[in-house]
Amino acid sequence: MCQANQTPFLQTDLLTEGGNTHPIVDSAALSLIPAANPRDHAVVTGLYTDAFATAVATLGHTLNVANSSAHRILYYLPEKISPRALCVATASGWEPRPIERIAPPFRGVHRHFLDQYSKLNLWKLDQEGFKSVLYVDADALVRRNFDEVFRLPWTFAAVPDVYTTAAGYVSAFNAGVMFLRPDSALFQDMVAKIATARYPAEQAEQSFLNHYFGAEALRLPYAYNANLAIKKRTPALWKGLQAEMRIMHFTMAKPFLQGDYAEVPMDQLEKNAEKVARKKPDFKEEIAEWVEAWKETRRTYDAKFLQCNAL
Template sequence: MSFFSRYKDYAPLRSDASTTKSNSRKYTLLLTVALIAASGILNVVLYSKLSKRWPVPLDNYQHLNVQPIVNEEFLSTIGPLDPSENAIVTSLYTDSYATAIATLGHSLNRVNSSAGRILFYLPEKVSPRALCIATSSGFVPHAIERIPPPHGGRGVYAHFLDQYSKLQLWTLADRGIKGVVYLDADTLVMSNFDELFALPYGFAAVPDVYVDEQGFALAFNAGVLFVRPSRAVFDDMLAKIATASYNAHEAEQSFLNHYFGAEALRLPYVYNANLAIKMRKPELWEDVRREARIMHYTLVKPFLAEMDNSGKTVVEMRGMEANVQNKMSQYGGKFEDELKDWVEIWRETRRTYADAFTQCSSKSASLPS
């Protein structure tokens, strides 16, 4: 009896231990479920807060500031520029941009810019006919040596392979040039911008704009630049383009953003009215376009035949208006007004420099051998 009594006394002890372990497992499971639930709730709260945060000001743009971009009193103090010390520069690396540069030159004439004009070109890549057309409206040809992309061009978009040659802008110090406004060939001047030459800074550009999630970027677009030429800066940049760490896709634009990223003066959008602004925020575009100094035909290039803007085909002058008409439907016709602006100035260009264009037609369209 004492044995069984002892057994019975012991048996409940084993039952309590088992219950304790079972309860412990339950508590652990409940704690795990609670932590998972709390984590889920926290994630939902954080997502809700992030999704409801205020958009960046330009994505929330409103027509608030109606004042002019540049102080009128300051503008009145700017006299004619010395063309031997101040220059507007563009570049020609392929024949397909020649008519665009002729049109750009005429747009400068229309706004009475007093700066000198210089056309950078690569002699081995431009035909005599294209050079003649490009210089017909006032640009003075200046042959430059191509600056090859670092690392054999690995990672650089094909249409940007010659763009490092833009760094030759800084060598204009050798010619006594103190101030340069560089304009890509796919730009069009809408209003005088001589005030840029009064800037005390060494480098200025307009922030870039993307239609995707990058939106209104801090990085700048290299299609319009203000530069204080310097041989020392040129030599320094040339020594670093192959060793600096940057995205190679956008070539010289990416490099310049890293080289001048902290020092660059960011200019208002009116100095580089990028068509991407209209895609991103039409309300902002309305105000930018009204005061635009320089229009930049980034997404649609009226003078190129291809819809992808590859520039492999040269559009003849007689077919230019039809070519622009073909481009009207791109992006659902969103840029019809801007394309009309370009073709109107092209018509003026063709009429104004008809004699010069006739002389150009007698020149060779073949590249130098």
């Protein structure tokens, strides 16, 4: 019998020698499902502070390289984002959409998550004709195409969360990557309940969405939200994810930020990333991968960035 908080099936080397090497998507089975109309689905990210503008641009570039057929939509708070930051963020092809901030309904929300309830606006995208949406946090990189998710018949799906604490691998999901089917009526229902439902306040919308969807949420494979906490907790599992990883989520190391979530000037990003890697050597390879993606982004959209920095 396993003791509390132990997950031995994830602590071993199952995904390296002797592990399952089959792809997570069965191409033959997928071919039996009608392809989603590209006009019907979108990838969405959010910008709530200027400090994440270069991360959004880099995420967009990796999305372009992965050749996703989805629309690219950037949700942003107009009262908090400067014209320069919006210009930088959208340089790689995101379509800007100003949204209304949804304030935390009560105290106790972590100060870095105070704007995160605004994600609930995703469910209003049916008003623009979208039938399916994949939301991706700005602190992520796209590793390979993930358009198969748009064929999912479920209304909501996300990846189980991972902690480096005793909690370990949990059934609650991480809200950094979410598949959903927009529904304005559902949005109204959620907004009506965020202040009366009982859930832990600190993790903001993530706590609420876990409460709201609970056991009804489909759990996606870790490859769709490869949280750096996996590498910290179970290096063998992280190694086994590499071939299938769709999205890498920089939860525990953000090479584009300094200090307490402060913005890094564009010409100092590489040096800042080196500093972050020295402080968090466990993620040196992943930070280097982000830097390479940023370098490609800067080369590709350099003329646009010059215009942005003049604003």
